[in-house]
Amino acid sequence: MLFFLFFTLGYLATTKKWHKIFTPLLNDNQQIGGQYTPSRLHANGHELLFIYIGSSSCAASNIDELRNLTKRAKIHLEKLASSRGKSFFTMAIGIDLKPQNGYDHIRKFGLFNEVHVGRGWMNDSVVKYIWQEYPGAPATPQIIVLEREIHSPTEFGDRFSVNNENILVRKVGYLEIRDWANNNFPIPHSN
Numbered sequence: 001m002l003f004f005l006f007f008t009l010g011y012l013a014t015t016k017k018w019h020k021i022f023t024p025l026l027n028d029n030q031q032i033g034g035q036y037t038p039s040r041l042h043a044n045g046h047e048l049l050f051i052y053i054g055s056s057s058c059a060a061s062n063i064d065e066l067r068n069l070t071k072r073a074k075i076h077l078e079k080l081a082s083s084r085g086k087s088f089f090t091m092a093i094g095i096d097l098k099p100q101n102g103y104d105h106i107r108k109f110g111l112f113n114e115v116h117v118g119r120g121w122m123n124d125s126v127v128k129y130i131w132q133e134y135p136g137a138p139a140t141p142q143i144i145v146l147e148r149e150i151h152s153p154t155e156f157g158d159r160f161s162v163n164n165e166n167i168l169v170r171k172v173g174y175l176e177i178r179d180w181a182n183n184n185f186p187i188p189h190s191n
């Protein structure tokens with residue numbers, strides 16, 4: 001098994017296919033002067049969660065400028081969260097019936113901590129953030145920013161918990177997202 005792995009990596013490196021696979025990801029993020037890099041830290045306390053909801057079949061979700069606006073928003077909000085003493089995480093939801101289509105769409109928007117794809121409008125995250133717990137317009141593209149409290153286990157047997165989720169911003173449609181970006185992504189103060 002290891003032989004096969006090393007053989008494949010060696011083959012990719014010598015044929016420059018490795019470069020072709022990973023360079024587009026790097027160049028895409030360098031366009032905006034930096035990139036959001038997901039954190040692995042699960043800190044106790046308040047967290048800002050950025051959620052992008054889009055679809056590969058939605059014309060507005062595929063506007064090139066939306067990709068850069070979304071990437072800029074993640075970078076800006078990560079800095080804002082840090083300045084307010086909060087952690088920052090990102091989630092992307094692809095409203096596509098075929099998971100691969102959703103994944104391919106979301107990849108264009110840079111890195112996220114979590115990616116939820118498949119089942120179309122019945123995706124569990126869509127059910128939560130559009131239909132049931134936090135009802136909103138069933139439309140894409142959409143950006144939601146919420147604050148919540150995170151409790152990470154500190155002892156054996158302790159459990160993770162997420163409490164007091166509160167939506168701070170919901171922008172529906174390309175024009176609302178663009179206007180929000182033009183105003184420097186304002187987020188109201190909370191706790």
